[in-house]
Amino acid sequence: MSAKKTDYKISTIIGKDVVVEGDFSSGGSVRLDGVVEGNVKVGGYLLVGVSGKIHGDVEAASVSIGGEVTGNVEAPEKAELTSTARVIGDIRTGVIVIDEKAIFQGKCDMNQEELKPRRRPPRENRAGKRSAKEALRDALKAAEEEVKADQTAEEAEAASADVSTENSQV
Numbered sequence: 001m002s003a004k005k006t007d008y009k010i011s012t013i014i015g016k017d018v019v020v021e022g023d024f025s026s027g028g029s030v031r032l033d034g035v036v037e038g039n040v041k042v043g044g045y046l047l048v049g050v051s052g053k054i055h056g057d058v059e060a061a062s063v064s065i066g067g068e069v070t071g072n073v074e075a076p077e078k079a080e081l082t083s084t085a086r087v088i089g090d091i092r093t094g095v096i097v098i099d100e101k102a103i104f105q106g107k108c109d110m111n112q113e114e115l116k117p118r119r120r121p122p123r124e125n126r127a128g129k130r131s132a133k134e135a136l137r138d139a140l141k142a143a144e145e146e147v148k149a150d151q152t153a154e155e156a157e158a159a160s161a162d163v164s165t166e167n168s169q170v
Contacts, residue, residue, distance in 0.1 A: 008045035008062070016051050023056070030060075032067075039071070046075075050084050057089075072106075 011028035014020065018034035029044035032052040039056040040046065046060035052067035062077040065085040072089045073079055079093040081102040090106040098104055 010045070010047065014052075048085075 008029040010031050012026050012030045014024075014030065014032045014034045014036070016033045020034065020036045020038065023038040023041070024036050025041040027043040029046070030040075030042050031047045031049060032040070032054070033049040034051075035053045035055075037055050040054050040058045040060075042058075042060040044061055046058065046063045048054065048063070048065045048067045048069065050066045052065075054067075054069045054071060057071040058069055058073045058075075060075050062079075063073060063075040064080040064082065065073075065087060066082040067084070068086045070088045073087065073091045073093070075091075075093045077093070078095040078097070079091050080097040081087055081099060081104055083099040083101040085099070085102040085104070087102075087104045088106065090109070091104070092109045094111055096108055096110065
């Protein structure tokens with residue numbers, strides 16, 4: 001499922017003049033133009049309008065922020081920060097879009113569950129694989145051998161040319 005704004009039908013609107021003191025949660029999608037002094041948990045899409053402010057953590061499937069969020073944001077599908085957004089906190093999401101002039105201070109983790117540290121197998125288990133150093137060393141050695149072979153061939157030609165010159169003079 002893509003995380004486009006049009007994929008969700010907004011079922012709750014928190015108007016400009018509304019102040020929610022405490023945590024807020026909704027199973028559907030929400031447009032927030034007012035203020036929430038607490039954590040926000042939305043089952044669908046959360047649209048924080050230009051005048052919207054959240055002072056707490058945010059959890060939603062997908063989020064588009066045009067206002068202010070002071071807290072961490074978790075949106076597994078997509079997080080979008082418009083040019084008027086101001087986010088102070090960490091963002092954890094699958095896809096992030098940050099418009100020019102948006103303010104974002106924090107860190108962003110994308111798909112961290114899927115990124116597990118890979119251990120390098122021991123050299124003896126990497127059959128047929130060489131390190132970059134080994135490959136470079138082998139290439140240099142082959143080039144040196146080729147140069148030596150060319151020099152030997154040139155010397156042999158020069159020696160045979162000298163012999164043929166001496167034979168023609170005699």
